[in-house]
Amino acid sequence: MSTEPDAKPVVDTPEAEEPPAPLTPYEMDRYECRPCGYTYEPVKGDGKSEIPPGVPFTELPIKWRCPVCGSRPKMFTSIGPAGKPSGFSENLGYGLGVNVLTPGQKNILIFGSLGLAFLFFMSLYGLK
Ligand code: FE
DSSP: OOOOOOOOOOOOOOOOOOOOOOOOGGGSOEEEETTTOOEEOTTTOBTTTTBOTTOOGGGSOTTOOOTTTOOOGGGEEEEEOTTSOOSOGGGGGOTTTGGGSOHHHHHHHHHHHHHHHHHHHHHGGGOO
């Protein structure tokens, strides 16, 4: 009696070694022109110099200049990616969790609570 050989092929599953995903435009640092305050945002690119959206500041052509004041790229300072909480990173642990909110989330919190307070106030007219 021969037992049926287990026809179970050895499946060699190679570990999926994917290269690290390229940074999304929201993870790329924005750079601010120190002389004039213009901010280069990789999400938007620079339409004036025909830089398409998605080009990080470090890959701009050498002859690129600030579209507002004409400064060289070395006059720019990184101000971090767009969705980053504002303020110093040492302070993110304080403030009852409010410090880790992005500026957009803070706007929603502030103006949402103002709107809610206004609705509550207006609802007083419904009392008899
Ligand atoms: Fe500038």
